[in-house]
Amino acid sequence: MEQKKVNEEQEGRLERLGISLANWSERWFPDAYIFAAVAVIIIAIIALFMGRTPVEIGVDFGTHYWDLIPFTMQMAFIIITGYVVASAKPVHRLISKLAGIPKSPKGAVAFIAFFAMVTSLISWGFSLVFSGILIKEISNRMEGVDYRAMGAAGFLGLGSVWALGLSSSAALLMATKASIPAELYEISGTISMSETIFTWQNLVMIVVLIALSVWLAFVSAPNKDKAKTAKMAGIDWSNKESTVKKKAGRPGEWLEYSPILTLLLVAIMILYIVKAIAANGAIAALNLNNYNFMLLTIGLLLHWTPRNFLNSVSNSVPAIAGVLIQFPLYAGIFGILMNSGLNDVLVEFFLSISTENTFPLIAGIYSAVLGLFLPSGGGKWIVEAPYLLEAAKELNVSMAWIVQVYNASEALPNMVNPFFMLPLLGVLGIKAKDLAGYSILQLIFHVPAVLFLVWILAKTMPYVAPVFQ
Numbered sequence: 467m468e469q470k471k472v473n474e475e476q477e478g479r480l481e482r483l484g485i486s487l488a489n490w491s492e493r494w495f496p497d498a499y500i501f502a503a504v505a506v507i508i509i510a511i512i513a514l515f516m517g518r519t520p521v522e523i524g525v526d527f528g529t530h531y532w533d534l535i536p537f538t539m540q541m542a543f544i545i546i547t548g549y550v551v552a553s554a555k556p557v558h559r560l561i562s563k564l565a566g567i568p569k570s571p572k573g574a575v576a577f578i579a580f581f582a583m584v585t586s587l588i589s590w591g592f593s594l595v596f597s598g599i600l601i602k603e604i605s606n607r608m609e610g611v612d613y614r615a616m617g618a619a620g621f622l623g624l625g626s627v628w629a630l631g632l633s634s635s636a637a638l639l640m641a642t643k644a645s646i647p648a649e650l651y652e653i654s655g656t657i658s659m660s661e662t663i664f665t666w667q668n669l670v671m672i673v674v675l676i677a678l679s680v681w682l683a684f685v686s687a688p689n690k691d692k693a694k695t696a697k698m699a700g701i702d703w704s705n706k707e708s709t710v711k712k713k714a715g716r717p718g719e720w721l722e723y724s725p726i727l728t729l730l731l732v733a734i735m736i737l738y739i740v741k742a743i744a745a746n747g748a749i750a751a752l753n754l755n756n757y758n759f760m761l762l763t764i765g766l767l768l769h770w771t772p773r774n775f776l777n778s779v780s781n782s783v784p785a786i787a788g789v790l791i792q793f794p795l796y797a798g799i800f801g802i803l804m805n806s807g808l809n810d811v812l813v814e815f816f817l818s819i820s821t822e823n824t825f826p827l828i829a830g831i832y833s834a835v836l837g838l839f840l841p842s843g844g845g846k847w848i849v850e851a852p853y854l855l856e857a858a859k860e861l862n863v864s865m866a867w868i869v870q871v872y873n874a875s876e877a878l879p880n881m882v883n884p885f886f887m888l889p890l891l892g893v894l895g896i897k898a899k900d901l902a903g904y905s906i907l908q909l910i911f912h913v914p915a916v917l918f919l920v921w922i923l924a925k926t927m928p929y930v931a932p933v934f935q
Contacts, residue, residue, distance in 0.1 A: 530801025547761035548591020549782035554768035565603030586623025587631030598893030610690030618904030629873035655932035661866035837879030
């Protein structure tokens with residue numbers, strides 16, 4: 467009885483804290499672009515103090531501004547393909563069935579959190595859309611579920627484990643020679659995904675973080691009598707499915723509504739996928755381009771007709787706006803960083819304060835803090851990788867594990883940075899401030915857990931020399 471009373475008191479405190487943080491965040495959150503723009507100014511000012519002239523800084527920024535266009539398109543396609551797969555009718559029907567499982571408001575929030583994180587291991591773009599649809603379906607079936615707690619739970623994949631899964635920008639980039647900037651490749655070579663996300667150490671982090679997040683989502687979610695529902699906030703999540711009917715009088719239109727082209731195209735795409743896997747193996751074949759190609763193939767097949775597929779793609783486009791406009795800023799920052807000599811300074815700094823034992827922990831703290839200003843898994847890795855991996859080499863720390871240190875720790879600031887929230891916000895029709903309160907509560911618990919895991923597991927990862935293809 468005594469232990470039960472203690473547990474109830476703890477849950478009550480976390481519930482009150484979650485509500486307080488949610489109310490606070492509704493007033494104080496800016497747009498994600500502001501964070502990236504501030505980072506450009508800060509790096510430029512530092513470069514000035516290091517001796518670069520304003521003209522040189524402008525040239526460094528502008529010369530490299532378009533360097534990440536291929537990578538930008540790859541990241542945009544992760545969102546598009548994730549949206550296309552999640553919005554397909556077969557997947558939507560599965561989500562509708564799942565939505566009938568939870569029986570209480572608290573259970574519903576924990577349920578959303580679990581599936582948000584599991585699906586994020588497949589694709590962070592897929593996770594956001596899947597979670598958004600699941601939230602809507604549960605809200606329409608159950609009364610008294612707090613929409614802010616649900617929204618934050620639906621975003622948990624991006625704030626915890628997404629970068630430990632198949633759509634990890636850093637891991638995919640390091641396994642893809644064509645995507646690695648030349649200066650970075652000279653430091654690291656390529657790093658196979660069998661050394662990053664397909665390790666038992668990575669699995670341990672995934673299991674621990676999912677368990678922690680689901681528990682916290684459950685205990686912090688308001689009960690029915692304290693919940694602020696979507697209806698109370700004036701948000702309409704009722705099902706409004708629009709059907710596109712074939713228009714008469716347009717003979718050329720029949721191909722849009724026929725599966726013939728889809729089936730032929732999918733057959734050609736499958737031939738390539740089978741050949742790539744046979745030639746390289748399943749893990750080696752899983753680079754950024756092939757990953758997107760596979761999801762695109764699945765999306766085409768699930769939507770069946772070109773018209774359904776194109777409608778889904780059109781609906782996904784608004785969600786990629788942040789990626790398209792912000793990734794060039796990260797490329798510009800990379801240019802200033804490399805040409806100003808700041809990269810070398812940072813390498814020396816990390817070497818001066820780190821040992822082989824402490825470097826993973828210090829790198830994790832640094833990546834998490836920098837993520838407040840550069841909210842992008844792939845773009846931020848381009849900025850950090852040169853000096854983090856160079857320092858890792860000097861200290862004989864596994865470069866593959868530093869990729870995973872980055873993956874685990876860079877997700878932490880996502881809890882308070884609205885950049886990655888954009889696709890989910892678009893699906894739900896809400897704002898970042900609605901999610902941030904419960905996300906901040908998760909962050910408080912995740913920080914010590916992640917930093918401990920990346921430190922203790924580093925002891926099991928030996929240093930491996932760079933591999934050049």
